[in-house]
Amino acid sequence: MSTSLRPLALAAVSAVGLLFLGGCAFVPGPAAAPTSTTVPSDQRLEEAHPAPPEGRVVGVGMVLDASGDVQLCLGAIMESYLPQCHGVPLDGWTWDGVEGSNDSGETTWGDYAVYAT
Numbered sequence: 001m002s003t004s005l006r007p008l009a010l011a012a013v014s015a016v017g018l019l020f021l022g023g024c025a026f027v028p029g030p031a032a033a034p035t036s037t038t039v040p041s042d043q044r045l046e047e048a049h050p051a052p053p054e055g056r057v058v059g060v061g062m063v064l065d066a067s068g069d070v071q072l073c074l075g076a077i078m079e080s081y082l083p084q085c086h087g088v089p090l091d092g093w094t095w096d097g098v099e100g101s102n103d104s105g106e107t108t109w110g111d112y113a114v115y116a117t
Helices: 002-024
Strands: 055-067 071-074 103-104 107-116
Touching: none
Parallel strands: none
Antiparallel strands: 055 071, 055 107, 103 107
């Protein structure tokens, strides 16, 4: 009796194994590219000039004040000592009442959420 069940058990185990491997091998195809009727498909990113946001906005990044040139760094930061970056200029920034800053010589920096208009 045990010899007649072995082929059936082997077939069942093989079927389960194939189903498992088949499920692991599924790779979905690429998604369709989004389409838009307002932006031409041949427009280059450097040619796009979106309107600035209206009202209050928030940016999270490092504020870097190098000799009075204050900017909010939203992208890559060279984490040397002293840190360096190129960011959005911050007009009217003051360090008065701000905690958590670091400084060295004429450079001050820190990580903040900056609210502006």
